[in-house]
Amino acid sequence: MNRYFYYCVTIVSMLNLMMFVPYLLIQDRYTGAISSMLLAALIGTTMAFLFTFVMKAFPGKGVPEIFAMYFPKWVTAPLMFFLGCMYFISASIVLNGFAVLINRFLNPDTSSIVVLSLLSLACVYGATRSTLTNIFIVEMGLILNVPLILMILFKSYRNSNLDWDAMLTIAQYWRNPPKLNSYAAAVYLFTGYSGYAIFNRLNPPNFRLRYRWLIPLVCCFIMVTSFFVPIGFHGTEAVASYLYVWSVTADSMTMEYGFLERVVFIFLLLYLNLSLVYTANVWHIAMEFFKSCLPKAKPQIDPERTPLSNWVIACILGLFTVVTSYLLDEKQDLRLATNWLILRVCVEVISVLFLFVLSIGAGGKKQST
């Protein structure tokens, strides 16, 4: 089960390359993005390591069950509801962002609401599947898409239009102190472990997570790429004027003898797959959190038949996403994403540390018995 953990880590950092994270980092490129990224690499990795410790201390248990062990229902239910909302918002931001991207680059004649509704339908279906199926979906999605994405990323480094001077110029600004905005954006790339708040249910009791050094390695590579490659392509100034930084960067590459000359279309399709998989997956996690608030909730990792509650909750999530995107414009979307990222940083630190304290207690109990 080792590899599934790293799939979760990879998909989160890969996906955010396309979303708001590089945009937010690049806005602060002269004022602390570099130091924020360094700090994020440090704290993000620490958080991930602490969380893997928690996973080990409570094998086979998701976060709702861990809380249920220590606290009464009336304490855990609102907490779980809140955590579920946090997960739900992260996926909805991604899906909404992608619907807008499709509207901008692939099919300008269809409104983004229509696209979003179609995407939501697919994701609602994916989310209602069982926990076990969902982790398999992640594996398949990654294996099908990541090789080509990696090829495009490596090709971007070898592109003759990549201006290393511009990248070095920005790297010279490492002395500025970190900023909360860019720290929140950068550390988000390291939070792939959080999927295991639910997927930990799948781990067998004697589970041991190996190759943990992969977490900082993969995430740092993607973080550095997502920040520096656009700067290399668009220079230190013009890069800040692009709203969809990576779509434009992909559009700046050509593969004359590939299937399509313009890389952007391949890139967008690959990322469309990733974002569908990610959203289905995270909505499933959110759904499980909401389900744990229901009375008589019993976690099942692979039920014979899909419970009706799955459908009801997932449909509400989908509907909520579509309605919200109808109400908000692009600027408000971005503000929502920024504020959500900052809130998420606080929630992450508090919940991981809290779980860690609980797991130390659990470890102590085990030794005494």
Added chain:
Amino acid sequence: MKYNRILLLTVMLLSLAGLTGGCGFKDIDKRFFVVAIGIDPPAEGAKGYKVTLRLAVPSPKVEPGAAKSRVETIQATTIAEGVRLLKSHVDKELDFGHCKLLLFGEELVKKDFRAPMQWFARRRDIQSVAYVAIGKPDANSILNVEPSSERLPGNAIFLTFGHGGTESSYTLYTYLFDLLRRAGERGLDPILPIMRVENNGYVVTRLGLLDKSKLVTVLNPQETEMFNQIRYEFKKSTVAASFGGQNMVMSVDGISSKTKIVRTNEGYVLRLRLKIKGIFEEAPIGVYDQDWKKLEQTFNAQVEQEAERLLKKVQQAGVDPFGFGLKFRATHAGSEKTWKAWESIYPRLKFDVKANVIIEGSGIIR
């Protein structure tokens, strides 16, 4: 339970049908593909722009000279308005997705090219990898040419630029994203190739140097080649030198150019080290038996002189197409002061050019 599932599926499928009805797709035979856009200043006295579009006319024949296109021109106060107006002149929907050439008229670039450039940047359907060039004497006359060798509409343009067709050391190309980068960058200024028409075909031999808003100076073909060698290390080029009236030309096999900005007692100096390897392409018979070291030294001296003349010309024009300023920023502490310092350094920057030409062979004959 089963009943519920079927009901849900039906509802989902039905809503799908309703949604897809909203997709506004147009078939390929109901579209006009724009292959090139030209922007010129308007006729005397009028305000706005003269927009020229070259539209590809689909044709079943693919053979040299069979390409047909249609050129539409209109004058309007804004480009967006002009394009909307042009839509009413044609029967099919205009599609900019395949537009590969964005042409500014020379007169326009001499005044200010920023507003049309922003229009290109903002449009979602214009490629970042479209070529941008200056049309001489204007964009309209260039788009009106239908080269006789063209197999597909606009194909001659794409082959002229880029690495697909001809690769000339005099023909540089600038992508739209590169122009936008250079137009914004501090320490790197825009360049645009200048395109003109000759014998029903395109000629691109000169490079226009621009500052952030307009054309400043034009490099002649020799300078353009030198620029290509220094900035892009372009291999399919030549170096020439004359030996007492005898011209010798080498075709370049390998080239490396390294620049470094160093501080000396006489102020900042830009060190340029050019290393060029090649074999003779044009030389008098018997060059094999001459002392190659001596020949190399003559080559070195003449290349150095030529390069320094180019660097000085660019410096005097007050632009920085090589990106020396960016290089300075990349190697000095990151702060506003660095850029301020460079702005006062560049006009007084001295050049120290050393060329190292290596003769690898004399070709097939002695």
